Amino acid sequence: MIPTSNHQQNKQNAHCFDIIIIGAGLVGCAMARKFTLAGASVLTLEKGADILDGASKGNSAILHTGFDAPPDSIEQSCIADSYQEFISLRKKLHLPLMKTGALVLAWTDDEAERLDGIIKKAYRNQVQDVELLNATRILNKEPQLANHVKAGVYVPREYVIDPWTTPYVYMRQALVNGAKLNCSCEVLNGEFNGEQWQLKTNQGEFKARTVINCAGLYGDVIDQHLIGSSTFQIRPRKGQFLVYDTPAHRLIHSIILPVPNEITKGVVICRTAFGKLLVGPTAEEQDDRDDASVDSETLQSLRKKGEELLPALADVPINATYAGIRPATEFKDYVINHHQDKHYISVGGIRSTGLTAALGIANYVFKKHTDDTQAYSTPEKIIYPDKLHQIAENETRDWQMRGNKGIVCHCERVTEREIETALHDPHLAPASLDGLKRRTRVTMGRCQGFYCSAKLSEMTEGYFQQAIAENIKQENYNG
Amino acid sequence: MDKSPQPPSECDVAIIGGGPSGLAAATELKKLGVNSVVILEREAEAGGIPRHCAHSPFGMREFKRVYNGANYTLKLSQRAMDQGVVICLNTSVIALHKHTQLTLSTPHGVQTLHAKKVIICTGIRETPRAKRLVSGQRPLGIMTTGALQSMISLKHKRPFKQPIIIGTELVSFSALLSCRSAGIRPIAMLEKNARITAKYGTQILAKVLGIPIYYESELSNIIGKHHVNAVDIVSKKSSFKNRLQCDGVIFTGQFIAESSLLSMSHLKIDPHSANPIIDQFGRCSDSDYFATGNMTHPVETAGYCWSNGIKTAQLVYASLKGRLDCYQQHARITSASADIKYIIPQTIAISSKKNELAGINALQIRVNKALKGRLSIRSGEKILVQKNINTLPERRVELALPELVKNDANASLQLYFESG
Numbered sequence: 066m067i068p069t070s071n072h073q074q075n076k077q078n079a080h081c082f083d084i085i086i087i088g089a090g091l092v093g094c095a096m097a098r099k100f101t102l103a104g105a106s107v108l109t110l111e112k113g114a115d116i117l118d119g120a121s122k123g124n125s126a127i128l129h130t131g132f133d134a135p136p137d138s139i140e141q142s143c144i145a146d147s148y149q150e151f152i153s154l155r156k157k158l159h160l161p162l163m164k165t166g167a168l169v170l171a172w173t174d175d176e177a178e179r180l181d182g183i184i185k186k187a188y189r190n191q192v193q194d195v196e197l198l199n200a201t202r203i204l205n206k207e208p209q210l211a212n213h214v215k216a217g218v219y220v221p222r223e224y225v226i227d228p229w230t231t232p233y234v235y236m237r238q239a240l241v242n243g244a245k246l247n248c249s250c251e252v253l254n255g256e257f258n259g260e261q262w263q264l265k266t267n268q269g270e271f272k273a274r275t276v277i278n279c280a281g282l283y284g285d286v287i288d289q290h291l292i293g294s295s296t297f298q299i300r301p302r303k304g305q306f307l308v309y310d311t312p313a314h315r316l317i318h319s320i321i322l323p324v325p326n327e328i329t330k331g332v333v334i335c336r337t338a339f340g341k342l343l344v345g346p347t348a349e350e351q352d353d354r355d356d357a358s359v360d361s362e363t364l365q366s367l368r369k370k371g372e373e374l375l376p377a378l379a380d381v382p383i384n385a386t387y388a389g390i391r392p393a394t395e396f397k398d399y400v401i402n403h404h405q406d407k408h409y410i411s412v413g414g415i416r417s418t419g420l421t422a423a424l425g426i427a428n429y430v431f432k433k434h435t436d437d438t439q440a441y442s443t444p445e446k447i448i449y450p451d452k453l454h455q456i457a458e459n460e461t462r463d464w465q466m467r468g469n470k471g472i473v474c475h476c477e478r479v480t481e482r483e484i485e486t487a488l489h490d491p492h493l494a495p496a497s498l499d500g501l502k503r504r505t506r507v508t509m510g511r512c513q514g515f516y517c518s519a520k521l522s523e524m525t526e527g528y529f530q531q532a533i534a535e536n537i538k539q540e541n542y543n544g
Numbered sequence: 545m546d547k548s549p550q551p552p553s554e555c556d557v558a559i560i561g562g563g564p565s566g567l568a569a570a571t572e573l574k575k576l577g578v579n580s581v582v583i584l585e586r587e588a589e590a591g592g593i594p595r596h597c598a599h600s601p602f603g604m605r606e607f608k609r610v611y612n613g614a615n616y617t618l619k620l621s622q623r624a625m626d627q628g629v630v631i632c633l634n635t636s637v638i639a640l641h642k643h644t645q646l647t648l649s650t651p652h653g654v655q656t657l658h659a660k661k662v663i664i665c666t667g668i669r670e671t672p673r674a675k676r677l678v679s680g681q682r683p684l685g686i687m688t689t690g691a692l693q694s695m696i697s698l699k700h701k702r703p704f705k706q707p708i709i710i711g712t713e714l715v716s717f718s719a720l721l722s723c724r725s726a727g728i729r730p731i732a733m734l735e736k737n738a739r740i741t742a743k744y745g746t747q748i749l750a751k752v753l754g755i756p757i758y759y760e761s762e763l764s765n766i767i768g769k770h771h772v773n774a775v776d777i778v779s780k781k782s783s784f785k786n787r788l789q790c791d792g793v794i795f796t797g798q799f800i801a802e803s804s805l806l807s808m809s810h811l812k813i814d815p816h817s818a819n820p821i822i823d824q825f826g827r828c829s830d831s832d833y834f835a836t837g838n839m840t841h842p843v844e845t846a847g848y849c850w851s852n853g854i855k856t857a858q859l860v861y862a863s864l865k866g867r868l869d870c871y872q873q874h875a876r877i878t879s880a881s882a883d884i885k886y887i888i889p890q891t892i893a894i895s896s897k898k899n900e901l902a903g904i905n906a907l908q909i910r911v912n913k914a915l916k917g918r919l920s921i922r923s924g925e926k927i928l929v930q931k932n933i934n935t936l937p938e939r940r941v942e943l944a945l946p947e948l949v950k951n952d953a954n955a956s957l958q959l960y961f962e963s964g
C-alpha cells in the first residue's frame with residue numbers, strides 16, 4: 066500500500082464519514098462497495114497490511130446455492146440473494162466463474178439414506194434443480210471416482226469462483242467510486258456521542274455517523290471495545306487444505322461434497338479457478354484466532370481420504386498446503402445485530418459461506434440501516450473498475466498476450482507485466498508477498514518459488530513492509 | 545528489451561531448456577551438420593542451474609579447466625552460438641503436442657513451433673516445503689537451495705541471517721557454502737538418518753565452519769507469523785521436542801524432474817519418480833521427442849549432463865537419418881520393490897533387424913534407503929542380468945542393459961532386489 070501522506074491523513078481524521086467499516090475481509094469489501102455505490106461516504110479500516118488478511122485468506126472458493134443452508138436462516142436468505150446478484154454482476158465486474166456443478170456423494174448405505182433429506186432441504190431453500198443419481202450415473206459423469214460410491218445428489222448450480230479477485234474487485238469498485246481504505250490501521254476503541262462515533266486507532270482518530278463491525282475473527286472483541294458487550298463469541302474453526310498440481314484438474318469436473326454427518330466431516334474435492342484441485346477442509350476448533358498453521362498428520366490423512374475417493378490422485382504431486390480459519394460462533398446462523406440507538410451494526414459469525422454471501426449480507430445490512438435513517442442520494446454515475454489481468458485459467462491470461470515482458474513465475478505463468486501492474490496499482494497495491502500472491506498467483510505453483518524468488522526479491526524491493534530479502538553489503542559478500 | 549532472436553515457426557531440432565545438457569546437445573547437432581537447431585530457454589539467459597552457482601568446480605570434462613558456474617555457462621553458450629545454434633531467450637514452452645508441435649509463450653505472446661525432433665532438457669528442482677507436508681505456519685524465510693543461490697549470486701540479496709538447513713545431500717553443503725559467501729550463518733544442519741547423505745567425509749565442511757549437524761532429527765514445526773522465528777525439531781534419540789531460534793529454513797535436495805510439461809501432454813512419465821519414460825536411446829513414449837540431462841536421472845553433475853547431451857544429440861541425429869526406425873518395439877521394466885526410487889531407461893527398444901546402434905549401455909538405478917544385496921532383471925522366472933550391490937540413496941547404481949530379442953517385445957521385465 067502506498068502510505069497515505071500526513072496531510073491526507075489529517076484531512077481524513079477530521080472528516081466525518083457516513084460509514085466506517087471495521088475490517089476488509091470478504092464482508093467488509095462487499096459492504097464498502099454497497100454503501101459507496103448507494104452514495105455514502107465510506108472509510109474502511111483494516112489492521113492487516115493488506116485486505117483479506119483474516120478469515121478470507123483461505124477458503125474453498127465455492128459459490129454456494131444454499132441448498133443445504135439452514136432453512137429460513139439469515140444465512141440462507143443472504144446466500145440466495147448474493148448468488149443472484151453475483152451472476153448478474155459478474156460480466157460487468159469481470160469476475161471469473163467455473164460452471165462445475167456439485168455432487169453430494171454417499172459412500173455408505175447409511176449416507177445414501179440421508180440423501181432424501183438433502184433433497185427435501187434443497188426444495189425448502191428454493192433450490193429445485195437438484196437430482197438424485199444412482200452409482201452408474203455418477204460414475205458416467207465422473208469416471209475417475211472410486212467405484213464404491215453408492216448414490217448422490219447432483220446440484221447443477223454450485224460453481225467455483227476466484228476467491229481473491231472477487232473481493233478485490235468489490236473493494237476496487239468502492240475505491241474508484243470514492244471510498245477510502247486505510248490498511249495497517251487497527252481499531253483500538255471508540256466512543257459514540259449520540260450523533261457521531263469517534264474511533265481510536267494506531268493511526269489516530271476517525272469520525273463517522275455509523276460504524277459497521279466486519280471484523281470477522283475479532284467481531285466479538287470489537288463489539289466489546291465499542292459497545293461494551295457482544296451477543297456472540299468467536300470460536301475459531303480451522304480448515305486445512307491440500308492443493309494438487311495441474312494434472313489433477315482434469316480428473317474431475319464437479320465439486321465433490323460429502324453427506325454432512327454429526328460425527329465426521331468428510332472432505333470436499335474441488336477444482337480451483339487456477340487450474341488446480343483442492344482436497345479439504347478439515348474442521349478443527351481452536352482458541353487461537355490467527356494461527357493458520359498446517360499439521361503434517363492432518364495433511365497425510367487428507368491425502369489418504371482424497372485418494373480413497375479419487376484414486377488417481379495418488380499419482381499427482383501436491384503443490385501447496387494451507388489453512389483458513391472460520392469465524393464460527395456458538396450459533397448456527399450469522400449474527401447480525403443492529404444497535405439503532407448507537408448507530409452501530411455488528412456483522413458476526415460469517416462462518417463458512419462468506420465468499421458467496423458477501424453481496425447479500427451487504428444488501429441485508431444496508432436495508433436494515435436505511436429503514437431508520439435517511440437514504441443516501443445515489444450518485445449520478447457508478448464507475449466500473451477497469452478489467453484486471455485475469456488470474457483464472459478459464460480466462461485469457463497475460464502470458465498469451467503481446468507485450469507481457471516475459472514470464473517470471475513459470476509454474477503459474479505470471480508475467481513481469483502482471484507483477485508490475487499489481488505493484489503499481491494506484492488503488493490497491495499489495496503490501497506483502499502474500500498480497501502479491503493473491504493478486505497474481507506468483508510462487509503458488511509446484512516449485513513454490515524455486516525459480517522465481519530471486520527475480521521477485523528484486524522486483525518487489527521497496528514495495529513491501531517486510532522485504533523478501535535484504536541487500537548484501539559488500540563487506541559481507543565473498544561470492 | 546531482449547536482443548535474442550524470436551523463435552522461428554519451423555526447425556529441424558528444437559531443444560527445450562538451455563542448461564548444460566541442452567547447450568551440449570545443440571552444439572553437437574550443429575557439429576554433425578544439422579541445419580536449424582533452436583534452443584528455447586525461458587530465462588533471460590541460457591545456462592540453467594550453473595548460471596547461479598557462484599562456486600567452482602565446473603568445466604573439467606568440457607574445457608579441461610575449472611570455472612565457476614557463471615563463467616562456465618557463458619563458455620557453453622558462446623560455444624553453442626559459435627556453432628550456429630539459435631538461442632531464443634524469454635521463451636517458455638507451454639505445451640507439447642503430437643507431431644512435434646510446440647506451443648510457446650514469449651514477451652510477444654503465443655506462437656507455435658514445428659520441429660522434426662524435440663529434445664526436452666528441462667532439468668530438476670528441489671522438493672519444496674509444501675510437498676514434504678511439513679507442519680507449521682507459512683511465513684517468509686522458507687526456501688530451497690536453488691532459490692537461495694540465485695538470490696545471492698544473481699541479485700546479491702539474502703533472505704535471512706541464521707537459517708536451519710534441512711538435509712545433508714551434496715547440495716546441502718553447497719547451500720552451506722553459499723550462506724557463508726553472503727554472511728549468513730546457519731544454526732545447524734538436520735539429517736533424519738544416522739549418517740549424512742552426501743559422501744562420507746563431506747561433513748568435515750560443516751565441522752570446519754562450526755555448524756552442528758543433528759542426526760536422526762526431523763523438522764516438526766515452523767513458527768513465525770510474518771517471518772520465521774523458530775523451528776521445532778524432534779530427535780529419534782531423545783523423543784522430546786527442541787525449539788531452535790532461527791530466521792529461515794532451507795529445504796535442500798530431494799531432487800525431482802521438472803517434467804510438468806510432459807505430465808500435461810501425451811508423453812508418459814513415471815508417476816512415482818516424475819521422470820520421463822524413455823528407452824535406451826533417450827526417446828520418450830512419442831519417439832520424436834527425446835529427453836536428456838538431469839531430468840532423466842536426478843541428480844548428476846553438470847559435466848555428466850553435458851556428456852548426456854552430446855550422446856543424445858548423436859542419437860537424435862541417427863533418428864533424423866532414419867537409423868532408429870527399426871527400434872519400434874519395446875519391453876517395459878517395472879520395479880517390484882518399494883526400496884527402488886527409479887530405474888532408467890524404463891523401456892528397452894528392440895530392433896527388428898541386426899543393428900549396431902548403441903544407446904545408453906547401462907540401466908541406472910537409485911534406491912530409497914541403504915541397501916545391500918542382489919539386484920536382478922527378470923522376465924518371468926528367467927534372470928536376464930544381475931549384480932550384487934551395497935549402496936546408499938543418491939548413489940548411481942548401474943546394471944548392464946539386458947540383451948533382448950525380437951520375441952521379447954511387449955514383455956514385462958521386473959527389477960528385483962533381494963537383501964543379503
Ligand SMILES: Cc1cc2nc3c(=O)[nH]c(=O)nc-3n(C[C@H](O)[C@H](O)[C@H](O)COP(=O)(O)OP(=O)(O)OC[C@H]3O[C@@H](n4cnc5c(N)ncnc54)[C@H](O)[C@@H]3O)c2cc1C
Pocket residue numbers: 087088089090091092093110111112113116117118119120121122123124125126127128129250251252253279280281282283287302303304305346388389390391392415416417418419420421422
Ligand atoms: C476453510 C474455509 C473454507 C471456506 N469455504 C468457503 C466457500 O467455499 N464458499 C464460501 O462462500 N465461503 C467459504 N468460507 C467462508 C469465508 O471465507 C468466510 O465466511 C469469510 O472469509 C468471512 O469474512 P469476514 O469478512 O467476515 O472475516 P475476515 O476475513 O476475518 O475479515 C475481518 C477483517 O477484519 C480485520 N480486523 C480485525 N480486527 C480489527 C481491528 N481491531 N481493526 C481493524 N481491522 C480489524 C481483520 O484483519 C480482517 O481482515 C470458507 C472459510 C474457511 C475458513
Ligand SMILES: Cc1cc2nc3c(=O)[nH]c(=O)nc-3n(C[C@H](O)[C@H](O)[C@H](O)COP(=O)(O)OP(=O)(O)OC[C@H]3O[C@@H](n4cnc5c(N)ncnc54)[C@H](O)[C@@H]3O)c2cc1C
Pocket residue numbers: 560561562563564565566584585586587590591592593594597635636637638665666667668669670689690691693715718802805836837838839843844845846847849
Ligand atoms: C540447487 C541446485 C544446485 C546444484 N548445484 C550443482 C553444483 O554445484 N555442481 C553441479 O555439477 N551440479 C549441480 N546441480 C545439478 C544441476 O542440475 C546440473 O549441474 C545441471 O544444471 C543439469 O543440467 P540440465 O541441462 O539437465 O538442466 P538445467 O541446468 O536445470 O537446465 C534446464 C533449463 O531448462 C529451462 N527450462 C525448463 N523448463 C522450460 C520450459 N518449459 N521452457 C523453456 N525452458 C525451460 C530452465 O530455465 C533451465 O535453463 C545443482 C542443481 C540444483 C537444483
